[in-house]
Amino acid sequence: MTYTYHNPTLIEFGKEKIKSIFNYIPKDAKVLFVYGGGSIKKNGVYEQVVKALEKYESFEFSGVEPNPTVETMNKAVKIVKEKNINFILAVGGGSVIDGCKYLAAASLYEGDAWDFLDGTTQPTEALPLGVVLTLPATGSESNCGSVVSRKTTNEKRFFFSPKVFPMFAVLDPSVMITLDDRQLSNGLIDAFVHTCEQYLTYPNDSLLHDGYSETILKGLITLANNWNKRDTYHWQENLMLLANQALNGFIGSGVPQDWATHMIGHELTAFYGLDHARSLAVVQPQLLRVMFEDKKEKLLQMGQNVFNIDDAQKTIEKIEELYHSLEVSTNLNDYEIDDKVVSNITNALEKHEMTAIGEKQNITLDKIEQILTLTMK
Template sequence: MQNFSFHNPCQIEFGAGQISKLSALIPSDARVLLLYGGGSIKHNGVYDEVVAALSQHHWQAFAGVEPNPEYETLMRAVEFAREQNLDFILAVGGGSVIDGAKFVAAAVPHDGDCWLIIGNRVPIKTALPIGVVLTLPATGSESNFAAVISRRETNDKLSFKNAKVFPQFAILDPKSTMSLPARQIGNGVVDAFVHTTEQYLTYPCEALLQDRFAEGILQTLIEIGAQTLAEPNDYNARANLMWAANQALYGMVGLGQAQDWATHAMGHELTMLHGLDHAQTLAIILPALWRYRFESKKAKLAQYGRRVWQLSGEDEQVARQAIEKTADFFNAMGLSTRLSAYQIDAKIAADGVAAQLTRHGRVKLGEHFDLTPEDCRAILLTAH
């Protein structure tokens, strides 16, 4: 097992009715910026619950944070927060709103070019406190310190990480997810699944507990994925999905492990170039990457196949079957593993992603830091 440091300061309030705790979780003298997305929270009752809980607080709202949150939109939120002297960010939504809140929290007190926050090109000296009401289980952003921001003007989708943007608390009420359409549920399951495999499916590191933890998350997602789609009002299925997605990127799965993240690096570029949902890109890339890197990942693929899919046989056979089981699972969640399903030409996508990775300096990816943009091009060509 490799050395590691771990700290997660986020207080989690899980379960039905927990939104009412906002009144106690946010300081009474805070001036709150309520940040949310396209307005679905006004249709499913979450907005009303939040407003009721904030009845004794000063708060103002900023709506319109997009999926794959846009820098230009977030900068308008930054200017709004500065003008109104708001000093606490409450993100109500999914991963995009939460990622946006992290950027806003860092940017409001920042003196200088806020775009440089993205990519960790300038230090973050301070940030506004953040709270979260989660409505879409997928990214785990509600209790970690990473965010991904897009800038259409420059064709960039880049991340930043800083402990100062850890949310102070996250409220996870499974009932707030009941109205989500099947597409978003399928996306959430696949997103959480790939978050887990990025940290787990590399090569054996003798991190035995972390392996079992990852395998438990994967088995849970497989078990409840179809159930959640088939029975939208099943509280227990929703609760387990919400918790599994949170734990996938809470921070413990990857402790002491070699981690990959090449699928995400390629996926971010694919989203920016072709407008696919984040999870759709992951479903396309992951099986193709595993086939391409089969020999270096075979030991872990075989372990994964035996423990998660209950396959038996020689390592080679089990490892290859595990890849196909995974692809089948993604398809069952409504996410194709082929570019052609989205009318995208594989050569155009492969050339574009390779060029973007090169432009962004992402030239040594994967757990061995040896996956080049040309390798990524070859992987995407196989996902035609």
């Protein structure tokens, strides 16, 4: 194990923590308060944020969509530059947070900030960013990754930069009370696959990383098995914490990571608008089947330590059953696709130079074609 791990995001976890943002935003800051479609006006979050910002000069930007686009976020960049804003407050789930990471970096960049997404350059500076999390799923509230789309070209890309780590993140589970079943199941599946991407590879020497990943996976399975309690605070706080720990960077430090399910899933979302988590649920089981020989040792370990079974093949079935128990289909035919889906996805991956992905860089375009064909079983 050789790695450097640094996570500078301060976490405020628990009820009535939104008011604490006053302690972390500089008193002379000009704040842009960014949110999505307005659901925060139904669960009391909007009022709490407005009250916490009452002593600041603040502005609002709303309308960040699921799978945020540069077309939308560039409108916010314009406001930041016109109003000389120097602090970004993201209030929402992973989409709002990812969009605001792009915003924080793009606001101090003179060129076209899509450069960060296509790999032309890396951010050298960014505005400070704070987060109030409303939808647990992506872990974006305390990591340095951002996934943003470009509508005009059907592209969904990502960048990582230590410059866009949030300064702080407020995680108040009580704000989850108005989330619907689709949002909750998506969040649980997203966190589950995030953990698998850092765990379901090949054996490593880290007892802590494997044990920590298995604890997260078992916790998420417990929540799925107690789906009828999803409207309780206890259930919601556990999802919020598990999703945060699944992708705050630690469980992937010093161990092999996969992420091929995400690369394929991103293209499905870009072309067909599938919910991010549902694209993962479609791709992952078939990827595990196609790459079984590479992954069978960790699948067996997961079966033994997470599902209490002694069978690597059945572990894949158990994962699929988990998604079905949340009423999420793993069959691509159940979503709005066309007969060009295989060529669209493989051509896009080739264009983005993702022709050898996965922990061993051996998930090639022919294997991706195989995976996608199996998803339409």
